[in-house]
């Protein structure tokens with residue numbers, strides 16, 4: 001498979017697949033350039049273009065001339081873009097006259113001494129229940145490195161903000177102490193450093209580089225699996241740094257004891273400071289992230305649209321960012337304002353692969369989220385209006401959007417009588433035609449549930 005290819009996604013869109021040689025570059029391109037690349041490709045192609053980033057298989061890179069030094073290449077769709085309009089390594093600008101923006105530079109980042117991405121700070125990290133512990137611990141380390149929680153081990157699934165968080169610690173420390181010796185690196189970079197120094201027999205250089213740090217931030221240590229020499233060098237660095245009270249922060253996709261093919265003397269040390277998880281973001285956090293990131297792009301995101309996207313894109317923040325980029329690009333491209341209909345259109349591929357079976361349970365959960373009450377209140381006997389009304393709305397939607405009978409719905413709402421459900425359906429249905437605010441809320445809920 002070539003490093004980049006274009007396919008028609010059917011309908012109005014196209015997909016540009018970009019293969020990147022390693023994880024570090026992949027993350028970098030994704031966080032720094034993906035939005036811009038997608039926007040420019042969309043403008044060039046005259047239709048929505050989705051950028052798909054993936055790691056290139058090793059043999060592809062070795063045999064593809066366009067892989068070049070960065071190993072990245074973009075080929076634009078054939079229509080309406082002219083043949084020959086190929087961006088290689090992101091360096092060759094388009095010949096298209098309409099394009100005013102420069103071609104994005106997807107070359108690897110200029111390697112600063114610290115290798116930190118200055119955009120990834122505590123200010124740009126949205127707090128929430130999902131990252132509360134990890135964020136608090138990280139803030140603590142940034143304020144007083146080498147004192148507590150050493151090493152700090154942060155684990156969690158993909159795209160949940162682990163990399164962001166450790167960059168934030170490095171950036172915060174450097175802001176307070178510009179002379180601090182801080183280094184961020186992906187575990188793969190450590191591995192290749194070890195290999196390089198092993199071949200050149202320059203282990204003293206390796207030691208000098210790592211053992212002198214004040215803060216070592218190392219991402220995705222699960223990549224050390226099966227790399228004995230790397231593990232040994234990391235063990236040495238680890239011991240040297242801890243002995244001089246330098247701080248180490250690591251991330252991984254699993255907790256220390258869950259790591260496979262990594263020496264136990266390392267994994268037990270990983271667990272010796274503080275181990276914290278980052279969970280998938282909860283709904284409020286996803287809404288806040290969408291609104292914040294959209295603001296940062298200079299576009300105000302209506303709350304109902306953020307709710308619609310957040311309800312439908314749940315897996316992780318990276319996917320949420322991808323969905324947001326699509327919606328923003330779609331709105332820019334079509335010169336339409338951002339609303340639920342536009343978001344649904346922009347995300348139709350993504351939404352169609354989700355199971356669109358609307359269940360009463362799903363309605364209860366969505367309505368409870370929307371009105372910020374507990375799902376349990378849908379079945380409870382509580383009667384205050386703040387609870388009873390959302391419950392009636394959920395009953396109304398259950399009747400409208402599912403095939404269930406009134407007694408079945410009553411049963412699912414804590415064993416209520418079918419006349420209670422009928423009353424709710426008539427009441428909300430009747431009010432809907434007169435009350436625009438209620439109508440708008442029902443509209444948002446229906447769109448969200450239908451996806």
Ligand SMILES: Nc1ncnc2c1ncn2[C@@H]1O[C@H](COP(=O)(O)OP(=O)(O)OP(=O)(O)O)[C@@H](O)[C@H]1O
Nearest residue numbers: 031124125126157158159160161162163164317318
């Ligand atoms: N709480 C948050 N607030 C704002 N942006 C976030 C948050 N969490 C994650 N992100 C953003 O989501 C994207 C993915 O995050 P990041 O790369 O840090 O994830 P990760 O957990 O390191 O994933 P992986 O294990 O795949 O490397 C980044 O662009 C990051 O800035």
